[in-house]
Amino acid sequence: MPCYPSLDAVPEPVDLAVVATPVSAVPRVIQDCVRRGVRVAILVAGGFGETGEEGRQREEELVRIARTGGMRILGPNTLGVLVPRSGLDTLFIVREKAPRPGPGPIAFISQSGAIAVTRMSAAAWEGIGFHSFVGLGNRADIQENELLAYLATQPGVGSVAMYLESFADGAGFFDLAREVSTRLPLSLVKAGRSPGGAKAASLHTGSLSGSERVVGGVLRQAGVYRAYDDEELIDVAWAMACLPLPRGDRVAVVVSAGGHGVMLADFLEAAEHSVGLRLASFSERTQEKLRREVLPFASVANPIDLTASATLPMYERVLSILAEEPSVDAVLCSVQVEPPGLDERLVDVIIAYARATAKPVVAASIGGEASLRVRRALNRAGVPAYPSLWRAARALGAVVERARRLHPEWF
Amino acid sequence: MKLSMAEHELKAILANLGIKVPPSLVLYPGDPLPPSLPFGYPVVAKVSSTSLFHKTEAGALRLNVADPVELAQAIQDLRALFPNEPLLVEAMERPGVEAIVxxxxxxxxGLCVMVGVGGIYAELYQDVVFRRLPVTAGDVEAMLNELRGRALFEGFRGMRASRQALVEVVLKASRWVQENARSxxxxxxNPVFVREEDAVVIDAKLLAREEPTTEK
Structure with missing residues (x-):
């Protein structure tokens, strides 16, 4: 890689500058950038607004200089930008420590670089792809609303996940998100939920309206899925990016392990710790058809338990019966390859089914390396697959919630 | 800190907006009690002041006043405690499901609305939901659906409540608050009694905006 002593020494035009100098050198570099017609500068250095008033003034000064040349600033104090499809990768964490995800539909905007890079590495491991990641840093110039508006125009974006500790412009975010969320799934972690800024209020309304609770109501009003941690954020963003909208909330559960079926049924519709979906009740005719496909002791009521005697053809035929069954809006599958009659070719059966049906299919696969391979293959094929039953149920719940909001007439 | 206006003044505004409030009579200091009331007994007598946040605790409220003799006594007692404040005599409304708006x-x-389970348990259950203004009827319906106590507004144990009437109160009040957001x-x-056929605001309080901001 060629190196130059300064920007002025670079022979070609420069579009993007990643400024990785100490704080003291940043203003001079920004001036160089403006002179060279750089369009965006990513400022890695910390030591600006996050340190207090003086740092904030230094930050404002940088933005002022940048504006004179029409240049935009990302950061300062940002991990950078990642665009897997084009290979643009300005993250200063080396790949060996933080493997990057491949191309995919999730656009990730994060106010924390560490949250994003760790979560993307975890997702990369699972075979989940990203459209882009942008670390906001101190948001001296570019903030989330502008990025969201841009991402909403990009064809490759299937879902936008956001980690924010504060809103740069809450009212503006609300207006934008309410409009964008009708065509693009949005999910958001608003961290920093402990009671902030106690208000000097004495009416009931004042004492009941902590900002934390207001955020919940306002995000719902704007059609934004509210996640409570980074794991849930990406789980849900992934499912919403991959899956068609279900036409209702009735779920068929297919397992080869009875216990998985019992727990998934709980997670769908129990009174506590469930996502509030329903187990589909199959028609007599469908139960009859199912009975012909499974062993006599298997359950053909929902959840369908194929038992440890499950085989690939059994899965294939049972799934195709469910595709026809009008009482089923979505399928939740536990994909375990431990039973003697099953192997990793089960993945192909699930993928072929998911591609052939208009109903969303979500998978859970739990265990060691084999289940990791299963999840990777499913995720890479666009079938969301999770390493826990709860996470699978929760992801499906998010997709149903979105369908309910966009198409109340289906419910 | 003081309320921006006394209860009877705020209720007059609400009534103008088409929001139901109890029939009432205001007695300023020195006003005699009229020989008869334009509404029936039982009634409520209370102090309508900008400096009282919690009437019950201050002894500024007399509920279930049954007849003219009791009313005369209640007025006398309240005047002894609050000689310079207006008094509000209101018809005692039939109870309903209690909401807070x-x-x-x-x-x-920015400007937000809260709707929830009201009355004396509002602070205890904290069963409230929020939205940013403006809101549509659909937004308010969604808010009611999100309450843990939503069954209260759908008819619970023979108590029937008009969700529609409550939604109307929220919408009418929202529009007025938005128009006057600067002040x-x-x-x-709180409470709003939501009954089978209507919703009536039993108590209302207004605080002025502390510092005018540039917020839209």
Whole structure:
């Protein structure tokens, strides 16, 4: 890689500058950038607004200089930008420590670089792809609303996940998100939920309206899925990016392990710790058809338990019966390859089914390396697959919630 | 801190907006009690003042006043305690499902509305839901659906409540608060009695905005 002593020494035009100098050198570099017609500068250095008033003034000064040349600033104090499809990768964490995800539909905007890079590495491991990641840093110039508006125009974006500790412009975010969320799934972690800024209020309304609770109501009003941690954020963003909208909330559960079926049924519709979906009740005719496909002791009521005697053809035929069954809006599958009659070719059966049906299919696969391979293959094929039953149920719940909001007439 | 206006003044505004409030009579200091009331007994007698936040605790409220003799006594007692404040005599409304409707400025999102389970248990259950203004009827319906106590507003144990009437109260009050967002800091309508055929605001409080901001 060629190196130059300064920007002025670079022979070609420069579009993007990643400024990785100490704080003291940043203003001079920004001036160089403006002179060279750089369009965006990513400022890695910390030591600006996050340190207090003086740092904030230094930050404002940088933005002022940048504006004179029409240049935009990302950061300062940002991990950078990642665009897997084009290979643009300005993250200063080396790949060996933080493997990057491949191309995919999730656009990730994060106010924390560490949250994003760790979560993307975890997702990369699972075979989940990203459209882009942008670390906001101190948001001296570019903030989330502008990025969201841009991402909403990009064809490759299937879902936008956001980690924010504060809103740069809450009212503006609300207006934008309410409009964008009708065509693009949005999910958001608003961290920093402990009671902030106690208000000097004495009416009931004042004492009941902590900002934390207001955020919940306002995000719902704007059609934004509210996640409570980074794991849930990406789980849900992934499912919403991959899956068609279900036409209702009735779920068929297919397992080869009875216990998985019992727990998934709980997670769908129990009174506590469930996502509030329903187990589909199959028609007599469908139960009859199912009975012909499974062993006599298997359950053909929902959840369908194929038992440890499950085989690939059994899965294939049972799934195709469910595709026809009008009482089923979505399928939740536990994909375990431990039973003697099953192997990793089960993945192909699930993928072929998911591609052939208009109903969303979500998978859970739990265990060691084999289940990791299963999840990777499913995720890479666009079938969301999770390493826990709860996470699978929760992801499906998010997709149903979105369908309910966009198409109340289906419910 | 003082309320922006006394209860009877705020209720007059609400009534003008088409929001139901109890039939009432205001007695300023020195006003005699009229020989008869334009509404029936039992009635409520209370102090309508900008300096009282919690009437019950201050002894400024007399409920279930049954007849003219009791009313004369109640007025006399309240005047002894609050000689310079107006008194409000209201018809004692039939109970309903109690709701709270509130308005305030959220530092992040601006003007917001709160709807929830009201009355004396509002603070205990904290069963309230928020939206940014403006809201549509659909928004308010969604808010009611999100309450843990939503069954209360759908008819619970023979108590019937008109969700529609409550939604109307929220919409009418919301419009007024939005039009006056520069001066209104917070408003409580609590409780609102939601009954089979209507919703009536039993108590209402308004706080002025502390510091005018540039917020839209």
């Amino acid at each position: 509130g308005f305030f400025h959220d530092p992040t999102f 209104i800091g917070q408003m409580d309508l």
